[in-house]
Structures are given as C-alpha cells and as structure tokens.
Amino acid sequence: MYMHKFGSAAAVAALTGVAILGFGPSASASTPGTCWDNYENMVSGYMSAYSAINCDGLLGLAKGNDLNWGDSSGSFQSSDANVASSVINKGNYSEVKFYPGSGADSNFHICLTRAEGFASNLTDDYWLEERGFGSVNNSIGSHRWVDRTACSALAV
Ligand SMILES: [Ca+2]
Ligand SMILES: [Ca+2]
Incomplete structure (x- = not known):
C-alpha cells in the first residue's frame, strides 16, 4: 500500500512536469521578437516585407504588385531590393x-x-526550395499576387 501511494505521487509529479513543459511554446508566442504582433496589427489585404528577421525593420506594405523593388516607384523602392529577411501575407x-x-x-x-x-x-x-539555388534571404527583388496554382515552391 505504501509503495502504491509513492507510485501515485511520482506519477502526479511527472504529469505536472509535462503540463509545465507543454505551456512553454504557447507562452513564447506572445513575447517580442516574432512576426505574430506585426501580423495581428496589420490591415487585411496587404503583404509586407522587413529588413530583419522576426518582422523588424519595415520596408513597405503592398496591396498590389511591385515588379521592381529597386526602382523609384511603388510600395518598394531603391534600397528595399535584396534586403528582405522576413515577410507577411x-x-x-x-x-x-x-x-x-x-x-x-x-x-x-x-x-x-x-x-x-x-x-x-x-x-x-531557398529559391524553388533548393539550397543550390541560393537563399531567399536578402535576395528578393520583386513580387506578384498569384493563385495557389502558380506556386511550386512555398516559404516556410
Ligand atoms: Ca536583411
Ligand atoms: Ca518598386
């Protein structure tokens, strides 16, 4: 009987440990240094790009296409080309x-x-999801809105 009680207490302690560990990921989702707050606060209908990871350093917001992020017109201009490190849709x-x-x-x-x-x-x-084609980081130069069928490679 004593051994049985001891076993139960150990089981409760183990379950408590699991519960605490399980709480970790959801708690970290609301901390700074993520794209969650940027996404939540952004107006629907737009995409955006940022110069740093975790959606820091806003480069621009676009409701339409911008076929040249390095020119002097549209949502992305001049130094916006080849610097994006995070993006929102x-x-x-x-x-x-x-x-x-x-x-x-x-x-x-x-x-x-x-x-x-x-x-x-x-x-x-990576471009086309192939490491050999190079990193997408700091190399986006243009964008379009498309149907899902126009995509063979997806960002993660
Ligand atoms: Ca960057
Ligand atoms: Ca442009």
Missing part, C-alpha cells in the same frame, strides 16, 4: 510570389500563402 484572396531580381517573371520563386501568414526568417528558405 495578410491578403484576402491570393498568395504572394517572390522573385530574385526585378521583373517578377523568373522561374525562380518562393510563395508565401495566406495560410502560412508569415515567414519570420528567410534564411531558412
């Missing part, structure tokens, strides 16, 4: 397709779906 209907360089007509791309919402660190992403 809070569009109402479409996915955002990113390209290296200007023109937004390359086969090389990565898409950010509305379901994904944001990519908080583009150093994890």
Whole structure:
C-alpha cells in the first residue's frame, strides 16, 4: 500500500512536469521578437516585407504588385531590393510570389500563402526550395499576387 501511494505521487509529479513543459511554446508566442504582433496589427489585404528577421525593420506594405523593388516607384523602392529577411501575407484572396531580381517573371520563386501568414526568417528558405539555388534571404527583388496554382515552391 505504501509503495502504491509513492507510485501515485511520482506519477502526479511527472504529469505536472509535462503540463509545465507543454505551456512553454504557447507562452513564447506572445513575447517580442516574432512576426505574430506585426501580423495581428496589420490591415487585411496587404503583404509586407522587413529588413530583419522576426518582422523588424519595415520596408513597405503592398496591396498590389511591385515588379521592381529597386526602382523609384511603388510600395518598394531603391534600397528595399535584396534586403528582405522576413515577410507577411495578410491578403484576402491570393498568395504572394517572390522573385530574385526585378521583373517578377523568373522561374525562380518562393510563395508565401495566406495560410502560412508569415515567414519570420528567410534564411531558412531557398529559391524553388533548393539550397543550390541560393537563399531567399536578402535576395528578393520583386513580387506578384498569384493563385495557389502558380506556386511550386512555398516559404516556410
Ligand atoms: Ca536583411
Ligand atoms: Ca518598386
């Protein structure tokens, strides 16, 4: 009987430990240094890009396409090209397709779906999801809104 009680107490302690560990991830989601707050506070219908990871350093917000992030017109201009390290898609209907360089007509791309919402660190992403094609980080030069069927590679 004594041994049985001891066993129960140990089991309770183990369960408590699991519960505490389980609370960790949801607690960290509301701390600074993530894209969650940026996403929550952003107006629906737009995409946005940031110069640093975790959606720090806003480069611009766009409701439409910008086929050249390095020119002097549109939502992204001059020094906005080749510096983005995190992105948000809070569009109402479409996915955002990113390209290296200007023109937004390359086969090389990565898409950010509305379901994904944001990519908080583009150093994890590669053009066409192939490491050999190079990192998406600091190399986005244009974007378009597209249907899901226009995407073969998705940002994570
Ligand atoms: Ca950057
Ligand atoms: Ca532009």
